[in-house]
Amino acid sequence: xxxxxxGLPLIESPLYPMMKAEMGLTPEEMRIADDLYERxxxxxxxxxxxxxxxxxxxxxxxxxxYGVDFDSPEGTKNxxxxxxxxxxxxxxxxxxxxxNQAVLDLLSKLYGRRxxxxxxxxxxxxxxxxxxxxxxxxxxxxxxxxxxVWLAMEDIGPNSGPLFYLPGSHRWPIMTNSLIGRRGYGxxxxxxxxxYGPAWDALCxxxxxxxxxxxxxxxxxxxxxxxxxxxGSRQNDPKLTRWSQVTHYYFEDCIYYTPAxxxxxxxxxxxxxxxxxxxxxxxxxxxxxxxxxxxxSKYSFHHSLYERVRRAIRVKVA
Ligand SMILES: O=C(O)CCC(=O)C(=O)O
Ligand SMILES: [Fe+2]
Numbered sequence: 001x002x003x004x005x006x007g008l009p010l011i012e013s014p015l016y017p018m019m020k021a022e023m024g025l026t027p028e029e030m031r032i033a034d035d036l037y038e039r040x041x042x043x044x045x046x047x048x049x050x051x052x053x054x055x056x057x058x059x060x061x062x063x064x065x066y067g068v069d070f071d072s073p074e075g076t077k078n079x080x081x082x083x084x085x086x087x088x089x090x091x092x093x094x095x096x097x098x099x100n101q102a103v104l105d106l107l108s109k110l111y112g113r114r115x116x117x118x119x120x121x122x123x124x125x126x127x128x129x130x131x132x133x134x135x136x137x138x139x140x141x142x143x144x145x146x147x148x149v150w151l152a153m154e155d156i157g158p159n160s161g162p163l164f165y166l167p168g169s170h171r172w173p174i175m176t177n178s179l180i181g182r183r184g185y186g187x188x189x190x191x192x193x194x195x196y197g198p199a200w201d202a203l204c205x206x207x208x209x210x211x212x213x214x215x216x217x218x219x220x221x222x223x224x225x226x227x228x229x230x231x232g233s234r235q236n237d238p239k240l241t242r243w244s245q246v247t248h249y250y251f252e253d254c255i256y257y258t259p260a261x262x263x264x265x266x267x268x269x270x271x272x273x274x275x276x277x278x279x280x281x282x283x284x285x286x287x288x289x290x291x292x293x294x295x296x297s298k299y300s301f302h303h304s305l306y307e308r309v310r311r312a313i314r315v316k317v318a
Contacts, residue, residue, distance in 0.1 A: 007142040009111040009251070011036040012170070012225060023109060032223070033110055040170030040228035043214070046151055046221040047102035054093040055153045055218065058122065059243055061091050066124050076238040078125040078161075088120045088277050095120075097151060098247040099278040107223070113145060113251035116276035116283055126161020126242040127232035131200055131211070132193040135226040136175050138248060138272070139259045141287070143174060145251035146226040152216035153243035160242040161235030163222065164211040169229040172203050176259050184261050185268035192260035200229060250274065255285045255292055 001022050005013050010023060016037050025033055028044075035042035048054065066082050069075050088095035098117040107115035119138075138146050156162050175196045177184035182195055189195065213233060214222055224230055235242070250256055261270040271294045274283045285292040 003112065006112065009113075009144050009225075011110045012144050025109065029106060029109065032106070036110060036223060036225060039167040040225040041165050041167070041222055041230075043216075043220060043222050046097070046100070046219050047106075048097070048100055051219045054096060055243070058087075058091060058093045058097075058245070059124075059153065061093075062087060062122055063124065068124065070124065070241060074239060077241050078128075078235050078238050082123060082125050083127070084122045086120055087122050088117075094122060094245065095277060097245055103149060103221075104278065107147065107149075107249055108251075111145060111147075111251050113253060115147075115249045115251050116274075116278055117247050117249050118256075118274045118276060118283070119248040120277070121246040121248075123244050123246070124241050126163075126235045128161055128234055129231040130193070130197055131164075131166065131204065131229045131231045132196070133169070133175055133200075133227045133229050134224070134248065136196055136260045137192050137258060138250070138256070139174075139226065140250060140254040140256055141264075141269075142254065144226045145254045147249050148224045149221055149247045149249065150214075150224065151221045151245045151247075152214075152218055153245060154218050154241065156214070156216045156242055156244075157240075158213065158215060159235070159237040160240040161232050162216070162242070163214040163230065163244070164233045165214070165224060165228055165230035166204060166207075166209045166211055168209060169203070169207070170225040170227045172207065172227065172229075174227050175199065177263055178265050183263055184259070185263045185270065187261060189260060192258070195260070204229070247277075250283070252283065253286050253289060255287060256283075257285075 001019055005015055010016055011033050020033060032042040032044055062084060063070050065084060068077055088098050098120050104115050134148055140146055150163060173179055180196060180199045256272040256274055257269040262268060271285055276283050
């Protein structure tokens with residue numbers, strides 16, 4: 001069956017129920033695909049025989065870098081924001097989680113385009129982040145070709161600030177500047193998700209959806225769809241840790257950009273220049289295989305100004 005809507009991920013397409021039998025999915029993959037389609041997230045066992053040993057090595061390597069005494073049972077573990085971005089650059093196990101072949105193959109099958117990991121975040125404690133969708137930070141054109149994979153690096157109970165999410169919220173309107181009536185391009189924000197909080201809260205009230213919490217076992221993982229609302233719940237017990245790794249994935253042959261600093265309606269995009277964690281090589285912005293020049297950045301503004309001057313001079317000389 002031909003996919004008549006290739007501009008949507010297979011698992012986010014209204015045609016998914018008609019196409020799923022032909023996606024070549026195992027029963028477990030079908031369960032994951034159904035959960036993503038219906039709920040916007042799916043929980044699965046991380047497919048790595050060495051997951052436990054890798055987790056222990058990551059924790060041993062990263063722990064000294066957070067400036068917290070994790071060995072003190074009475075000590076507070078969540079003072080300030082604690083996260084390391086892109087530890088894959090120096091930690092082979094973090095890289096291995098991000099570039100796990102079985103996960104890449106699964107995501108590629110579920111989305112209908114080849115997945116690539118582009119960012120890792122390693123947290124020793126809960127983030128206590130308010131409900132948000134990652135699509136204000138990272139989005140794609142066409143939309144929705146982005147997801148997060150969250151890996152529990154220890155058993156996580158209700159008092160350590162577990163991950164939460166709002167089932168079904170992936171189908172709500174995608175949050176953009178134009179949706180909430182602001183301009184984003186060229187601006188700056190302390191936190192890219194700040195302007196959207198009240199609108200997200202109002203949508204939660206309007207849809208009447210209650211958050212679910214992930215009480216996770218070490219080695220369990222969760223995929224969230226680009227527009228699924230999620231966050232970190234309050235850490236009731238500051239003595240506890242909540243080790244986890246988040247890897248963010250994009251899919252090939254898209255434009256990758258930051259919606260919080262873009263105005264899509266008028267084509268002003270803060271585009272991203274990405275490297276895949278899998279092979280360390282660039283994944284250029286493309287539209288149906290055609291390279292798309294970076295636009296909407298300071299660099300490209302200067303570049304285009306330079307181009308215009310250069311052209312003007314050339315015209316004069318000619
Ligand atoms: O782990 C959490 O509490 C949420 C992390 C998150 O939202 C993210 O990395 O996108
Ligand atoms: Fe997030």
